[in-house]
Amino acid sequence: MRKVKNRKAIRRVADRTRKAAKSRNLIAVLAIALTALLFTSVFTIGGSIVEKQQEATMRQVGGSAHGGFKYLTQEEYDIVKKDKKLKEVSYRIVVGEAVNESLKKLRTEIGYYEDLEAKFSFCYPEEGRMPEAADEIVTSDLVLKAMGIPCEVGQKVPLKFTVSDREYERTFTLTGYFKGDTISMSQIMLVSRELADELAPTPTVSAMGSNIDASGYTGTIMADFNFRNSFDLTGKMEALAERCGFPKDTVSDGINWAYMGMDINIEDMLPVAALLLVILISGYLIIYNIFYINVFHDIRRYGLLKTIGTTGRQLRKIVRRQAYMLCLYGIPLGLLLGGVTGKWILPIVMQNLVFSSTADTKVTLKLWIFAASAVFSLLTVYISCIKPCRIASSVSPVEAVRYTEGQNSKAAGKKGRKTKKVKPWTMAAANMQRNKKKVVIVTTSLSLGLVLLNSVYGLVSGFDMDKFIASATVSDYSVYEAGLDNPTIIDKPVEGVTREFLDALSEQSGVEEISNVYMNYINQPNFTEEERSAFNKKILQNPKAQPYLGKYFAEEAYQESIANGTFDIIDGKIFGIGRLIYEKMELSEGELDWEKFKTGKYVITSKFGHLGPDENRINYYEVGDKVTVRLDDGSSREYEVMAVGDLPYACGLQSYGVFEYNFVLPDREYLDFIGDRLPMRTLFNVEKDKEADMEKWLSNYCENVNADLDYTSKATVAAEFEEDKDMYVIVGGLLSLILAAIGILNFINTMVTSVLSRKQEFAMMEAVGMTGTQLRRMLGCEGLLYALFTGAASVILGGILNATAIRGLGDALFFYRWRFTVTPILLCLPVLVLVVLAVPALCYRSMCRTSVTERMRKAE
Template identity: 30%
Template sequence: MKFENNNKEIIKRITNRTLKTNKIRNTFAIMAIVLTTFMISSVFSIGISFAKNYKTMNIRLQGTTANVVLSNPTDNQIEKIKSLDLSDSIGYEINAGKVSLDSLNENRTKISIKYLSKENFEKQVKPSISDIKGNYPTKENEIMASKKALEFLGESEAKIGDKIKVPCNINGKIINKEFILSGYYTNYALVQDSGYLFVSEKFVNANSLSLEDNGLLYLSLKPKDKSTAPDILEKEVSLNKNQEFSFSYGISNDLSDTVLSTMAIIVIISLFIVLSGYLLIYNILYIAVNKDITFYGMLKTIGTSPKQIKKIVKGQALKLSLIGIPLGLLLGAIVSFLIVPLAMGTLFAGTEASAMPRDVSFNPIIFIGAGIFSLVTVMISCKKPAKIAGNISPIEALRYSGSTLKNQKKNRRTTKGSKLYKMAWYNVFREKKRAIIVFLSLFMGIITFLSVNTFLNSISVENYIDRYVKNDFLIQSVEGNDDKIDSDFINKIKDMKGVNSISLSKSSNLQLDMSKDVLLPALENIYERFGNTKEDLNEYLNAVSEDPSLLQASVIGIDDNLIERLNEELEDKIDVEEFKKGNVAIADSWYYPENYKSIKGDVTIRNSKDNKSKTFNMNVVGDTSELLPPGLDAPLGIPTIYISNSALEKLDNDAVNYILNINVNKKYESKINKDLKALSKARGLWFESKSEKTEEFNKSQMVMNILGGGIAVILILIGILNFINVMITGVNIRLKEFAIMESIGMTKKQIKMMLTYEGLYYALITTGFILTLGIGIIYGIGELSKNIADYAAFVFPTTALVVLIIVILTVCLITPAIVFKVSTKKSVTERLREIEN
């Protein structure tokens, strides 16, 4: 009968002293724990920060969290809507007028005056603005202004409490009002020509303004009711003749494909990190147990139980964790706070970049979870080594060679078995679990590096510029309803030295005649795509048959230069000459089903105001060039129609100059950039510069390269470190075997060659996994990148793959021989005597 002793203090002392005598091992183990904890915490912190900031950016660009709007609501309608209990919040705004200034008219800018209800401001608008200073106005002579409004008023330096004179146009009457600034804020709407002044309820009452005559009702639907709300509202709420519910289910309320794909990539990389960290920690502890196996065997001879030996091994791991995990969490927090502000906005530019917050989601759960996860990883990693140390007998400990006894087989004496490459193959798989650790470590490190490399190359600045920035400069009147780009403006640009070409697009909103061949397929496709029923479509078609003016379309005119460039990139060519003559119209295939090539027919565009009309032969084209200007607002399912500028001018004399595409001599690009930006800003026009876009992306790409590349390089080093550790262990625990081989005539050169073969096998097998399973993973990362950025293009990392394979081959070939040389400096006789002792 065996009685187990209970010397807890002795076990603790042995654990501590064993740690003190293995300083190098401890350093490697702590580094492994620090790296694992650091990478888990920082990757998840950065990933969650990105998801939250991306959601905030979309709310800012949308301008509100509300997704249903009803104009001129009555008290009865509001009460009925509240009783339906479909909304998280119900707010409203009252249009109080606009600012009347000559400078605003000259620059085609505007400042709207609005009153927001408390719920509208606090719950619906406030999440979409930032840098809020002061408070919402409560007194009749107080205002809160957007910074853009203060800029238009020439009061950019105004402070809270300052008096600002504002000429207000209220219901057509000009009132010169002196307001006190109660607050200001930054807004991020895509429309650059608008500023906003918020007034108090007392101001609205004093000017006899009402919600029913001048207001909009905003609803933020509950997520569970979003799909059913349209039918319920339209069925239960009685609307007046000119009223209708406007639904806008923005991506601000749901995680978009971008966020989901980003999180998928982060999860994949995190799994690689966790597995690589586990392998490294396991390998270091496994090596330590192998090295000290004789010591554990001797402990057994003096009565130490297997349970106590396991406690010693686990106790060492736990103490190392208490050092490594806090250091890893601290490093992860530091890196997160440094990198997140730089990384946010990397995939966006212009207004979107300014709307992208730089906030760090310092959620304690992330770091607590990372700490617990690392601790669990360490404890799981030491389970197998602890089991080996606890179960081995003293006699087995003296003979232990790193392989489990059940796997050790007597060598068969064959002439083939003596060949070095066969001996090396046997040695590689003699300890299968150890071989798997090496293969996984190398594979995971390399694949993570290649995955990051693939992702970064896919979203490179070149891909973005090639897809979206087709011209040196773009100037756009975003709303397309004011002629901000007049002839004087265009002539100023033409007179600039270095301007090579200017391409002009015009816009108008015109009526279409219903066409079963051309328009109906688009309507049916879009209604189905957006979850509307056939009854919804039939209701719209019936309304159109009664009132043809409801069939409005955004009609865009494009010049000869643009249509020629477009036709060069189209897969399905059009008759350019007929288009220029005004006989052909085109529409983007996005509106149509997959068989859009079979769509043939005519479309009639009608200007009911001037009693003009023209019939065009419609060509539906699959435009991937991004050359066609974006369309303006139109009823659901009505495609944007593109015709020649000359044809549009004949239909509508008041067609507005919409977009200018400008290309210049590179020599003068810098000066022209400055001048065009100033001209555009003065008129509240959207301005885009290819050189600025390129510069922005280059900066952000550098940040991504540092962040992603750093993580990948660390994982590669972990893989290589694991390989080196395994080879060191393999050589050290086989010194007895090598000494015996030398004693019976095998030369050191032959042993080195055998070990070199072993390294070669590790490299070749790992390369095989990379070229099969690895390529599949890389391709998957490339496809996910397309969901994160629609300009992404899969780029196979050929150069990186070749370089890494060369590095792995080099390391795997030279490491075993070097380790053997360092470990066998003594003579064969001396080594055999040590073994006997």
């Protein structure tokens, strides 16, 4: 058979067919645009969050380089630098550590950094330049603020610092500064190479294989580098060490957590995959329905094309070309709207994430986001066109010319039925039975938006502000050292509240009750033989603890500790609390009795360790046991266990050891036993009408009088709760709105096409006596049936999801209280009814602009 060159003809037929249906094309373009909008928004927000989280991790680590070698000599560094498989290499030299009194709570390292290394380490000056002379320095705004120095180039910086345990005191000139990161493990001061060579010359003896402690860092070169990509960094690091000739297992190296932490977690990816699937399904439903309807609308044309020799493959190409040409309009529009939507929503989402304080909320619209969105949108269109293409290619010319919607319906073919009185409802029901698949698709599409809206409402309505506030504070106000709850600070400031603050607080009016939390670390390494035996029996040999203890006891240090009986792996805390906090204790055993407790003869103990779920934690002490509490200085006291429980999370240290147990004493007994101490936290309540004044006074005190203090109030916690809630409402509501718009577009397209495809049929009905009012009622009944099916499907599916998936998701939130609801669906049904009544009426009105005679003619 001769191959005919007919590509241009096929394209011409496809383009003319597409241009002949402008109204249908508009709906198709909008559907494709909305699908692309959803994909772009998800990829923009999701991709930006992953990028910001990675950046926050880098800032916590202190650098963006893939990895590095530590404690190198100049000769060893030169070998690394010459490696051709490295993309970038730079270094820093450790000089010392600042010891100014004003910096005692802000660990600050001093070192020489190359320009590229400073950029790796987020400390390249944003204002000014790098230091060049021995008396020049660059540091962060956080350090300057702590030292009381304005952020201005040229300022004098008096500095006390240590280099190899030797203390120096010099005054430097500030040549630049940068924005510091509160999450970083330490702040940085950059000095010149001249000063580094003077005070900390680089050693010439290799440190590989040596045990270097903190004092041995001085002068050594810390090399950081980037590979061509971040794939398999562990393997790349090992290969680099081998190429450089460094002895195996002797070179001290490090890989950036930010890259190692990007492994895919199946559980974390499930919600993302589910969201993409919902978008894919919603886009598929409308796009499939549009082309499915379009194919049947043009079925006669395809049949005539077949009579003149057009093959099924060519017909598939015609349908696909129409779809892809519509994508040229819909996808760019969706990408643009999705990018704008993502940039609007991201700041709302970011402010509720734990790393938001270390990353900005700016959206970088990268090429891969648009590429991925376009690919997913095209994939949706491609999948949606598969069935319509098959229908078009398999059509018989004779059947196509005779085709009317629902001609193969079983209901239409039944004979011998008793004639019933014709009513709008019965005619509407018969019409919908013509194409049940179309009814299912439209109903599903309309239901998706309602089900998602109900799910969002079910989640948000379960947010319990009281539980949220109780997790953050048990009183109207809580004051503490600013770094106390910072998860990156290892050495927690347990005496943060100053006497000056306590004196100032006592002078404020409206204060009803003040209660302090005191804390001291304790370590009881020397167990008696009896205590050791009890520990073995209750903890080490307890089957309940084995799943959690195994991985820790496998380590040599723990085994030695157990073998020699010192148990220095065990630590704990001793708390002193006032009555306000005592009454909020979370007990698992025993009862509270303040009058009895404040005598100082009783103690509340915690369950041992934080080894897993609370039900798996183990009681080391029982109510009524006698407990000997020993301090590190050797002093001890004996108490009776009144109860077993924990301090409220908002009152404790908010960090835990694996092998720890805690004791809680009344504040007076604590101070008598431990000695004079300052509080770790101060909690207090105020009179209702004084809350605004107290909020203002505390804010001013913590910002202007003592910036080292911070506070939490019920008002600030409530505001945070509302922000969390707003995030779910805005993001979920917007997604619901878009899905609802897709569903409504699907319904509009279905009704418009249905009315237009049946205009000849309607004309015949009118010719034999059926009135326009009766036709409008019939179409209205069709719309109401769609609304009825949609409402029923939405209520059933929405109720099931609310009781299963939403309940499970909400239970993961500590401030959630589940309640069953389908209220949003019921409230939206009247709006849906208005839409399904208005669309058919408008379609019929448009059709009636032509006369019955004209409509009875075949328009093909």
